[in-house]
Amino acid sequence: MFDKILVANRGEIAVRVMRTLREMGIASVAVYSDADKGALHVQCADQAVHIGDSEPASSYLNIGKLVDAAIETGAQAIHPGYGFLSENPEFADAVTKAGLVFIGPTSDAMARLGDKTNARKMMLQSGVPVIPGMSDPEADPARLAEAADKTGYPVLVKAASGGGGKGMRVVEHPEDLAKAARIAAGEAGAAFGNDAIYIEKYLDRPRHVEFQILADHHGNIVHLFERECSIQRRHQKIIEETPSPGIDADLRKRMGDAAISAARAAGYTNAGTVEFLVDRESNFYFLEVNTRLQVEHPITEMCLGLDLVRLQVQIAAGAPLPFSQGDVCPRGHAIECRIYAEDPVSGFMPSPGKVVAAGTPQGPGVRYDSGIFAGADVPVQYDPIMGKLIVYAHDRDTAIARMVRALEECVVLGVRTSIEFMIDLLKSEPFGHGDTHTGFIEDHMSGWVPDRDSDLWALVGDAVERSAHNAAVGVPKGSVAGDDAFSPWKRLGRWDLGGRGG
Amino acid sequence: MNRKSVDDRIVEFDATWDDGVRLDMKLEGGRHEVKVSFSAVGRHQVLIDQMPHTLFTARDESGVWVWSRGRARLVREVKGHHGHVPTEQPDDGRITPPMPAVVSAILAKAGDSVKKGQELVVVTAMKMETRLAAGRAGVVTAVNTEVGASVMPGDVLIEVRPDGEVDDGG
Numbered sequence: 018m019f020d021k022i023l024v025a026n027r028g029e030i031a032v033r034v035m036r037t038l039r040e041m042g043i044a045s046v047a048v049y050s051d052a053d054k055g056a057l058h059v060q061c062a063d064q065a066v067h068i069g070d071s072e073p074a075s076s077y078l079n080i081g082k083l084v085d086a087a088i089e090t091g092a093q094a095i096h097p098g099y100g101f102l103s104e105n106p107e108f109a110d111a112v113t114k115a116g117l118v119f120i121g122p123t124s125d126a127m128a129r130l131g132d133k134t135n136a137r138k139m140m141l142q143s144g145v146p147v148i149p150g151m152s153d154p155e156a157d158p159a160r161l162a163e164a165a166d167k168t169g170y171p172v173l174v175k176a177a178s179g180g181g182g183k184g185m186r187v188v189e190h191p192e193d194l195a196k197a198a199r200i201a202a203g204e205a206g207a208a209f210g211n212d213a214i215y216i217e218k219y220l221d222r223p224r225h226v227e228f229q230i231l232a233d234h235h236g237n238i239v240h241l242f243e244r245e246c247s248i249q250r251r252h253q254k255i256i257e258e259t260p261s262p263g264i265d266a267d268l269r270k271r272m273g274d275a276a277i278s279a280a281r282a283a284g285y286t287n288a289g290t291v292e293f294l295v296d297r298e299s300n301f302y303f304l305e306v307n308t309r310l311q312v313e314h315p316i317t318e319m320c321l322g323l324d325l326v327r328l329q330v331q332i333a334a335g336a337p338l339p340f341s342q343g344d345v346c347p348r349g350h351a352i353e354c355r356i357y358a359e360d361p362v363s364g365f366m367p368s369p370g371k372v373v374a375a376g377t378p379q380g381p382g383v384r385y386d387s388g389i390f391a392g393a394d395v396p397v398q399y400d401p402i403m404g405k406l407i408v409y410a411h412d413r414d415t416a417i418a419r420m421v422r423a424l425e426e427c428v429v430l431g432v433r434t435s436i437e438f439m440i441d442l443l444k445s446e447p448f449g450h451g452d453t454h455t456g457f458i459e460d461h462m463s464g465w466v467p468d469r470d471s472d473l474w475a476l477v478g479d480a481v482e483r484s485a486h487n488a489a490v491g492v493p494k495g496s497v498a499g500d501d502a503f504s505p506w507k508r509l510g511r512w513d514l515g516g517r518g519g
Numbered sequence: 520m521n522r523k524s525v526d527d528r529i530v531e532f533d534a535t536w537d538d539g540v541r542l543d544m545k546l547e548g549g550r551h552e553v554k555v556s557f558s559a560v561g562r563h564q565v566l567i568d569q570m571p572h573t574l575f576t577a578r579d580e581s582g583v584w585v586w587s588r589g590r591a592r593l594v595r596e597v598k599g600h601h602g603h604v605p606t607e608q609p610d611d612g613r614i615t616p617p618m619p620a621v622v623s624a625i626l627a628k629a630g631d632s633v634k635k636g637q638e639l640v641v642v643t644a645m646k647m648e649t650r651l652a653a654g655r656a657g658v659v660t661a662v663n664t665e666v667g668a669s670v671m672p673g674d675v676l677i678e679v680r681p682d683g684e685v686d687d688g689g
Contacts, residue, residue, distance in 0.1 A: 204648065207623075207648070251647075358645070362526075362527070363617065366617060366618050366644075366647075366649075367618055367644040367645035367647055368618065369618070369619050369644060369645060370579075370619070371579065373577035373578065373579050373584060374561055374575055374576075374577035374584065374586070376575065376586075391577070397619045397620060397621060397644050397645060397669065398621065398645075399645060400645055401645040421589075424589045425588040425589040427589070428575045428586050429591070430575065430576075430577045430584035430585075430586055430591055431577065431579055431584060433591075434591065436589050436591070437589055437590045437591065440589045440590075467526065467590065467592075468590055471525065471587070471590055471592055472525050472528075472530050472532075472546060472547075473544065473546055473551060473567060474567060474572055474574060474585070474587050475525045475585045475587075475592035475594055476523065476525065476530065476532055476534065476544065476546065476594060477542065477544065477553050477565055477567060477572075477574065478563070478574040478576045478583065478585030478586075478587070478592070478594070479523065479576075479582075479583045479585060479594035480534055480536075480542055480544075480553075481542075481555055481558060481563045481565060481574065481576065482561075482563075482576035482577075482578060482583045482585070483583065484536065484539070484555075484558075485558050485560070485563070485576075486578070
């Protein structure tokens with residue numbers, strides 16, 4: 018087993034990995050950029066290495082600096098987290114060539130699966146159903162148009178190497194194809210350094226259902242059941258749950274078998290996720306394999322009583338899987354809500370800034386993996402995820418009520434969040450019925466506005482905060498504090514709520 | 520009457536403290552009794568018309584943030600007499616980012632004639648790309664930024680003078 022592991026990531030996922038390392042008695046090394054000097058993951062590590070300025074390219078995406086940091090600190094392995102370099106075969110390769118262990122699949126398996134058109138071909142060969150569409154990337158607009166006509170509109174233009182909704186466009190009408198292809202290729206080039214795109218059939222209102230897989234280096238592969246991640250905005254998940262309310266035991270069995278076939282076909286090792294779309298007729302189609310830990314992995318952990326990071330580390334160290342498929346038996350229901358710094362009122366626009374208050378949801382069945390604290394910066398340079406809130410209960414209805422309760426306790430002030438939006442979504446009738454699909458937010462939440470009945474308590478809170486603040490800084494009763502109360506020495510006359518001195 | 524903004528709306532109200540724990544609040548024609556039962560830093564127990572509320576509060580440069588059961592509101596002073604909320608931008612040919620961001624591309628230079636809807640600047644915030652387009656046709660008079668610059672809402676990245684408008688020398 019390893020003595021020391023470098024975590025090549027930041028924020029909540031780095032903190033989450035380090036917690037398991039601490040439990041395993043393995044020392045952790047954090048890396049950080051200029052923007053993250055005061056970040057929580059730096060505080061949680063046993064050792065921290067500054068690797069560059071705030072630009073991702075010179076820090077968290079800089080393979081040379083990360084490998085050097087591991088060697089200098091004597092780490093024997095690197096955990097990549099999710100995002101950044103986690104699905105980059107060159108990184109896995111560089112780590113291995115430096116004599117270190119990459120906690121994830123081999124660079125070859127990653128490369129095979131990372132190229133989406135290649136992955137499609139591989140799945141077709143091993144009998145895993147795929148979405149109708151092109152088998153090879155294409156740059157020629159005429160050929161793209163031809164393929165789109167053949168597939169039938171609406172079509173989805175996708176980056177051949179990509180994920181997270183980047184480089185992806187839905188095209189409803191032929192005349193919009195050329196522009197969508199140009200934008201998708203541009204985004205793909207900027208985000209992944211590869212502007213290859215292809216076209217597949219766009220499925221209307223499918224469910225997104227994925228299977229967690231684990232494979233050791235001794236040929237054992239198991240699946241750890243599904244997660245439904247249909248609640249998405251901008252093609253990115255915000256609420257996930259397990260089990261899926263939309264699949265039955267028979268479909269679950271067939272999809273689980275397909276996930277294992279997919280992993281076997283790719284020569285996969287370590288933890289991964291096979292993503293599928295399930296259409297209205299319960300047909301399922303292979304989407305892609307995420308060759309890393311997913312943001313939503315904790316819901317699987319909750320229902321199975323497992324620690325996936327611990328298993329990843331054990332597999333990377335050469336240990337065989339400690340259980341077989343028959344031993345894996347999920348119980349109850351788990352839901353995750355991602356806590357993003359973003360504003361649901363303005364199209365989920367990122368809302369970077371300084372967190373000025375942060376509360377921790379507590380109580381039965383609640384887990385909060387957070388990367389923030391009061392005073393923490395949410396830097397503009399990185400993904401706006403601040404944390405993930407997970408609940409577990411014996412059934413779905415109880416889990417939903419528990420999540421609403423936990424979100425109400427999940428205080429975040431200073432940046433905008435989707436918390437209020439998610440509370441209203443969870444309480445909505447279609448979600449309660451389990452009628453979830455990837456168009457859920459457009460269909461049911463598009464006219465959403467924050468609760469308008471809040472003016473009274475908001476103004477009371479404002480008045481009480483100003484009053485308490487004035488008491489704390491010694492403003493005598495009967496003097497004023499407006500926004501100028503920031504300067505405690507500035508007193509402007511009579512205290513009145515409009516801040517317009519007397 | 521006093522005026523403040525609660526998020527994006529202007530609210531008129533009257534509030535009077537009585538003995539430091541009671542607050543008399545008039546809002547939209549209604550009158551409400553507020554009693555502060557307990558107040559710690561950033562955490563307050565209040566009765567509003569006899570109903571208990573736990574309010575979490577914190578302030579920053581933008582105003583006072585208030586939290587009640589999963590709902591957050593930003594309360595701000597309203598500057599000026601008739602209330603436009605400060606985040607709203609008039610379409611006056613000044614291109615500014617909607618959120619703090621980093622400039623990733625500049626697609627026009629001074630002197631260019633641009634069409635309405637033409638993309639002028641690309642900014643990136645937290646991995647999301649936003650393309651800022653001309654709100655009207657005209658001529659680019661100034662480019663005030665560069666690729667890699669950190670920019671804030673209100674920063675004028677590019678200025679566009681509308682077609683036919685005479686430069687007044689100002």
